[in-house]
Amino acid sequence: xxxxxxxxxxxxxxxxxxxxxxxxxxxxxxxxxxxxxxxxxxxxxxxxxxxxxxxxxxxxxxxxxxxxxxxxxxxxxxxxxxxxxxxxxxxxxxxxxxxxxxxxxxxxxxxxxxxxxxxxxxxxxxxxxxxxxxxxxxxxxxxxx
Numbered sequence: 001x002x003x004x005x006x007x008x009x010x011x012x013x014x015x016x017x018x019x020x021x022x023x024x025x026x027x028x029x030x031x032x033x034x035x036x037x038x039x040x041x042x043x044x045x046x047x048x049x050x051x052x053x054x055x056x057x058x059x060x061x062x063x064x065x066x067x068x069x070x071x072x073x074x075x076x077x078x079x080x081x082x083x084x085x086x087x088x089x090x091x092x093x094x095x096x097x098x099x100x101x102x103x104x105x106x107x108x109x110x111x112x113x114x115x116x117x118x119x120x121x122x123x124x125x126x127x128x129x130x131x132x133x134x135x136x137x138x139x140x141x142x143x144x145x
Contacts, residue, residue, distance in 0.1 A: 031089070061074055095111060
């Protein structure tokens with residue numbers, strides 16, 4: 001399965017990114033903003049040493065979280081191609097829940113840390129093809145503004 005197809009499958013099942021919309025930090029930090037992705041990494045649940053970082057391979061993109069609880073992502077994939085997605089989100093002080101729109105809407109829950117310049121999301125559930133078919137994985141994301 002091509003990297004583009006693997007990314008699209010995983011993104012539909014568990015795209016998750018967020019951003020800080022103000023200079024606040026800590027428990028009351030909001031995710032409302034546009035962020036530049038610096039890491040979008042899939043880790044194999046059965047083999048934590050097996051990882052694929054879309055950004056590290058040459059991809060790039062942004063994600064925007066709006067005050068009306070909607071989000072949108074645009075990613076250019078390594079080697080060409082692109083992915084665009086959208087949906088809704090909710091957040092608490094320590095979690096971000098992403099719902100992806102589409103034919104088969106999916107939900108991913110991430111642990112989040114937000115500072116004035118960096119967003120870190122960990123643990124969103126997905127599937128990803130590391131080369132031998134789709135396997136359970138989780139997503140780790142870092143984004144800056």
